[in-house]
Amino acid sequence: QVQLVESGGGLVQAGGSLRLSCAASGRPISPYHMGWFRQAPGKERQFVGAISSSAYSAYYADSVKGRFTISRDNAKNTVYLQMNSLKPEDTAVYYCAARSSGYSLMRTYGGDYWGQGTQVTVSS
Secondary structure, eight states, rough: OOOEEOOOEEEEEOOOOOEEEEEEEOOOOSSSEEEEEEOOOSSSOOOEEETTTTSSSSEEEEETTTTEEEETTTTEEEEEEOSSSSSSGGGGGEEEESSSSOOGGGHHHHSSSOOOOOOOEEEE
């Protein structure tokens, strides 16, 4: 079992930045591909981006490409989501996920393990 806990959410003005963290426990995350998702009120969960277990590659949703960056520190068992140039439409609960295989499948199928989420609110 992998337990994931997100932190770093909050209220920020449009154009600002936030960095979310996802701290894992229970097992090392080094073998896992890690992803970030978000869900706005009344909307379905949306893929944000993913990073491979090796950290050699990452891919993002078009809506955040160029503004958001995922990174990981396996020594700290933590994954990060750096969010810049935030927009009101980025307002959502953000979740991290861990997937044991199928890196490219993260976008469609999500993870094997999920965190509880952290709220991000971007004011205009």
